[in-house]
Amino acid sequence: MEHDRPLERYMAILRGELLPSFLRTRVQDVDGRSPLDLKIDAADRLCNECQLCEHRCRTRRGGGQAGKCGVQESRVASHFPHYGEERPLVPSYTVFLSGCNLDCVYCQNWDISTRPDQGDIIPPERMARLIEGRTICPPGSPACRGIRNVNWVGGDPIPHLPYVLRVLRELRSPVPQVWNSNMYMTVEALEILDGTMDVFLTDLKYGNDRCALEISSAPRYWEVVTRNHELAARQGELIVRHLLLPGHLECCTFPVLEWLAMELPQAPVNIMDQYRPEHMARSMHGLGRGIRPEEHEAALRRARELGLTLI
Numbered sequence: 001m002e003h004d005r006p007l008e009r010y011m012a013i014l015r016g017e018l019l020p021s022f023l024r025t026r027v028q029d030v031d032g033r034s035p036l037d038l039k040i041d042a043a044d045r046l047c048n049e050c051q052l053c054e055h056r057c058r059t060r061r062g063g064g065q066a067g068k069c070g071v072q073e074s075r076v077a078s079h080f081p082h083y084g085e086e087r088p089l090v091p092s093y094t095v096f097l098s099g100c101n102l103d104c105v106y107c108q109n110w111d112i113s114t115r116p117d118q119g120d121i122i123p124p125e126r127m128a129r130l131i132e133g134r135t136i137c138p139p140g141s142p143a144c145r146g147i148r149n150v151n152w153v154g155g156d157p158i159p160h161l162p163y164v165l166r167v168l169r170e171l172r173s174p175v176p177q178v179w180n181s182n183m184y185m186t187v188e189a190l191e192i193l194d195g196t197m198d199v200f201l202t203d204l205k206y207g208n209d210r211c212a213l214e215i216s217s218a219p220r221y222w223e224v225v226t227r228n229h230e231l232a233a234r235q236g237e238l239i240v241r242h243l244l245l246p247g248h249l250e251c252c253t254f255p256v257l258e259w260l261a262m263e264l265p266q267a268p269v270n271i272m273d274q275y276r277p278e279h280m281a282r283s284m285h286g287l288g289r290g291i292r293p294e295e296h297e298a299a300l301r302r303a304r305e306l307g308l309t310l311i
Contacts, residue, residue: 006268006309007088007237009069010199013176014148020176021236022168025195036169041164052189053158054224066116069156071099075119076161077112077155079130081147086239086270086311089178089201093134093147095127097163100155102182103217104205106245106281113155114279124163145284151200155182161189168196179236183228184218189196190231200232201239207255211248215284229264238267239311241277242289247286253299261306268311271299 011149012018026036043052050057050067057067066072075098076091082094099116107113122130134147150171152164158181168177176198183202186304204225206212232238242256253271260269273296303310 006266007199007239009174010088010149012212013174013198016150020174022171022173022177022196024168034169035195036165038040039196040162040165040169043165043189043192046188046192047159047162048185049188050246052161053065053291054220055101055184056186067159068103069101069159070116071097071159072116073121074160075099075116076122076127077115077119078270079127080123081134081239082151085151086201086268088311089149089199089239091147092149092151092178093131093175094151094153094180097152097154097157097160098161101158101184101227101308102156105215105279105284106275106287107279108276109155110279116155116159124166125170127156127167128172131167131175132173134173134175147175147220149176151178151180151201153201156182156184158182158185158189161192165192165196179232180185183225183232184221185224185228187227187231194235196210197236199237199239200229200235201241202229202232203241203243203244204229204256204260205252206248207252207259211252215245215287226259226263233264233267238264239270240264240267240271241272242299243272244291244295245275245287246289246291246295249295249298254302257299257303257308259308261308265307267310268309269303270311271303273299 026034046052048057050061055068059065059067077096077098080094081091085092098119100113178199179197180201212218273291275291277288
């Protein structure tokens with residue numbers, strides 16, 4: 001069955017017409033081990049070499065060291081049903097993992113992203129049971145108390161890839177999986193994700209490398225993150241977020257929207273105007289204010305001109 005409309009495969013999983021990707025990957029045994037087991041082995045190797053993200057720190061995470069993100073072991077800052085995500089995803093069982101591989105000066109989750117040693121160590125088996133304690137919410141049922149997906153976020157889930165896969169190995173519920181990420185990850189890590197995630201809820205933050213380096217300490221940002229968006233679109237369905245930054249329409253917002261219209265025209269786009277000068281934003285010129293209404297309207301107008309689907 002072909003599902004060409006945005007998020008149609010995700011909705012088909014909720015209707016019970018398709019299995020989530022991780023269950024289809026898990027049941028295909030190879031010499032007594034599933035492809036998911038092999039993915040965990042590969043993720044462990046990348047993690048131990050600290051090459052999950054494009055900083056490629058190459059520290060010995062397996063030997064008790066940490067790279068740029070500071071993550072040594074996976075900790076869960078919080079986990080709960082979230083009602084503030086994009087409408088097709090709500091309610092979403094959101095797992096906030098501590099630590100992040102970017103250094104965004106305006107980070108609104110800085111209390112999670114900058115404290116990788118904070119939070120609870122929840123064994124994968126226990127995390128799976130917590131997820132199973134919820135039910136999938138049928139489409140069109142606003143009174144449903146269950147969840148429609150599991151939403152892996154942070155910080156960022158990239159440094160926690162082995163942990164996420166281990167939870168999926170234990171999980172019995174046929175619930176869709178959402179990778180909620182800045183997408184600044186290696187090709188090798190993204191290839192390991194193939195066959196495990198149903199929706200990529202991504203951030204496309206900057207339209208050039210200079211802004212990415214100055215604001216988030218992310219070298220080669222444009223090359224890395226656009227590449228990964230294209231690869232992720234082959235693996236699952238995308239919802240692309242773009243957070244408006246004050247004064248960054250011409251350098252970031254318009255190039256991002258134009259690239260999406262050219263390369264990923266079917267992907268729903270969420271243009272977000274809820275920027276606040278959090279964390280260390282006021283230390284950087286131009287980022288110490290919120291988004292003006294005319295900036296938001298200019299971004300929406302450009303997206304409509306380009307024919308993008310806004311969500």
